[in-house]
Amino acid sequence: xxxxxxxxxxxxFSKGLCLLLAAALLVGCGQSGxxxxxxxxxxxxxxxxxxxxxxxxxxxxxxxxxxxxxxDGIKINLNIVxxxxxxxxxxxxxxxxxxxxxxxxxxxxxDRTSAAQIIDKAKExxxxxxxxxxxxxxxxxxxxxxxxxxxxxxxxxxVIQGQILLDRWLNAxxxxxxxxDGILQYVMLExxxxxxxxxxxxxYAVQTLTxxxxxxxxxxxxxxxxxxxxxxxxxxxxxxxxxxxIEAVISNNDDMALGAIDAYQSLDIPPxxxxxxxxxxxxxxxxxxxxxxLLYGTVLNDAQxxxxxxxxxxxxxxxxxxxxxxxxxxxxxxxIWLPYRRVTLRELQAEQSPAG
Numbered sequence: 001x002x003x004x005x006x007x008x009x010x011x012x013f014s015k016g017l018c019l020l021l022a023a024a025l026l027v028g029c030g031q032s033g034x035x036x037x038x039x040x041x042x043x044x045x046x047x048x049x050x051x052x053x054x055x056x057x058x059x060x061x062x063x064x065x066x067x068x069x070x071x072d073g074i075k076i077n078l079n080i081v082x083x084x085x086x087x088x089x090x091x092x093x094x095x096x097x098x099x100x101x102x103x104x105x106x107x108x109x110x111d112r113t114s115a116a117q118i119i120d121k122a123k124e125x126x127x128x129x130x131x132x133x134x135x136x137x138x139x140x141x142x143x144x145x146x147x148x149x150x151x152x153x154x155x156x157x158x159v160i161q162g163q164i165l166l167d168r169w170l171n172a173x174x175x176x177x178x179x180x181d182g183i184l185q186y187v188m189l190e191x192x193x194x195x196x197x198x199x200x201x202x203x204y205a206v207q208t209l210t211x212x213x214x215x216x217x218x219x220x221x222x223x224x225x226x227x228x229x230x231x232x233x234x235x236x237x238x239x240x241x242x243x244x245x246i247e248a249v250i251s252n253n254d255d256m257a258l259g260a261i262d263a264y265q266s267l268d269i270p271p272x273x274x275x276x277x278x279x280x281x282x283x284x285x286x287x288x289x290x291x292x293x294l295l296y297g298t299v300l301n302d303a304q305x306x307x308x309x310x311x312x313x314x315x316x317x318x319x320x321x322x323x324x325x326x327x328x329x330x331x332x333x334x335x336i337w338l339p340y341r342r343v344t345l346r347e348l349q350a351e352q353s354p355a356g
Contacts, residue, residue, distance in 0.1 A: 039075040040104070040318050043097035045090055047110040047134065049082040051226060052255050053281045053303060054108060057133065060307035068311065076311075087111040094118055098125045104314040106130045112196065115140040119147050128317040132306055135196060141334050146317070150309045150336045154200035157280045157299045160342045161201065162208025164278055164297040165248055169214055176247050176276055184214055186248040186275075187238050188221035189231050189256040198223070201252045201280060219246060224256045231259025232266070239267060246275045254279035254286035254298055261294050282343050290345055297344040305338040 044061065046054050058080055065076045079097065083090030087110040097105060098121055105127055109115055115136035120143065122129040128146040135154075141147055169176050169184060176184065188206075191198030202221075209216055220238045224231040231251065238246065251257035257279030264274045271293055279286055282300035289295035309328065313336065316323050324333050331337060341347075 039077050040315065041077045041100075041102045042079070042104050042106060042314050043094070043100075043102040044078060044080045044106045044108075045083060045094055045097070046080065046108040047083050047090065048085045048226075049080070052283045052285065053253065053301060054133065056283060056303040057108075057307050060304045061311060064304075064307055064311050083110050085110060087114050091118065094121065098122065098127060101125075102127060103318045104128050104130065106132060106310050106314065108132055109134050109136065112136050116143060119143045122147070128314075130310055130313055130317075132310055145333075148313060148323070148330075148334055148336070150306050150313065150338070152301055152338045152340050154197040155204045156340045157197075157301065158201040158204025159208050160299045160340055161205040161250060161278050161280065161297075162212075164299075164342055164344060165205070165250070165276065166209055166212050166214065168276055168296065169209075178244060178247055182215060184209065184216045184247055185219050185245055186216060186250055187219050187235075187242070187246055189234060189249065189251040189260060190221060190223045191252040191256075192223050192225045198252045202250075205250050205278075224259065226253050226255055228255040228259040228262065231256035232262040233259075235260040235263035236266065239263060239269075244273065248275050249277040251277065251279045254281040254283045254295075257295055257298070258285060258289060261289060280340075282341075287343070287348065290343065290348060293345070297342065300341040300343050302338040302340075309336045309338070 044058070046058065049055055049058060062078060065078055068074065069076055079102070081090075081093040081097070083093060090110045091114065094105065094107065105122055107118060107129065109118065109131060112134055115131065119129060119136075119140060123144040123146070128148075129144075130148045130150060131141075132150045135149055135151055141149060165184070179185075188202055190202055206216060206218075219242055222234050224234050235249070249257065249260045251260060257277050260277055261274070274294070276296045277294075278296055279298045280301060282298045286295055286298045290298060312326075312328060313323055316326055316328070324330055328336060
């Protein structure tokens with residue numbers, strides 16, 4: 001650049017004026033910090049931002065980005081796009097992010113069977129790809145070395161749900177066994193058809209109970225697509241047909257668990273007459289319901305941890321570093337697993353106590 005400018009100066013100006021211009025240019029560069037700060041451009045595609053847990057991840061990510069910019073003097077541009085539950089819409093949004101040449105893509109995929117298509121698009125464009133919260137199958141993640149997953153193992157949340165119910169069944173007073181038959185009668189609110197988290201949470205919650213010797217009976221079950229209003233409608237129907245024979249409501253997430261509570265409240269059924277209700281995610285509304293004695297328990301799905309690890313992984317990938325050689329803990333070179341944690345009123349009170 002200096003050589004080109006100097007030749008230009010020799011052609012049109014005197015040598016003295018050329019040197020003066022060069023000096024001014026160097027001074028100007030020094031005043032602006034000598035090197036221009038590169039902006040990290042991260043495209044974030046979510047399946048549905050009105051989902052309470054997904055919105056929590058987005059808010060945590062935005063907050064963490066602001067803190068990182070202030071602390072390290074870097075620039076990070078987040079572009080959040082909402083697929084609104086449509087894979088067609090989300091794929092079109094990802095196509096636009098790729099066309100705009102974003103540095104890293106973070107995808108909370110609508111339909112995990114479409115992961116291969118998205119991976120191939122990112123690979124062709126040479127844009128590193130981070131899936132989060134909704135896990136593609138291992139075969140798809142192996143299609144390219146620059147694709148990763150950040151989230152938690154769904155089966156663990158199901159196990160913890162089962163443990164929460166087991167503890168209540170064995171130890172709590174009053175008893176969950178309303179009819180005294182020694183069988184835990186339950187209904188199941190499932191996330192969505194074919195969704196891995198829904199299937200694993202459903203399977204392992206029940207398996208944990210039966211594995212501990214508890215006899216169970218499934219009175220009803222249906223999908224409510226992670227949605228509070230849909231769950232309320234399902235629960236209202238079940239209460240009308242099954243009455244007080246329901247001893248537990250097992251929900252694949254907190255929004256649906258809160259929908260079950262809405263159904264009981266709309267029927268003017270007091271909390272002491274509701275079944276034991278458990279969810280997953282530990283969203284703010286769910287934690288409030290636990291404190292109020294409406295939701296018996298939930299399972300912390302670490303939204304902030306997902307956001308933190310995605311941001312760190314994105315910064316590493318953009319800088320060309322190998323995440324496997326970083327402080328991040330990667331399983332099989334692909335996965336960053338976040339632990340789940342049980343939450344009942346006892347855990348909340350322990351955290352709020354001076355000793356906690």
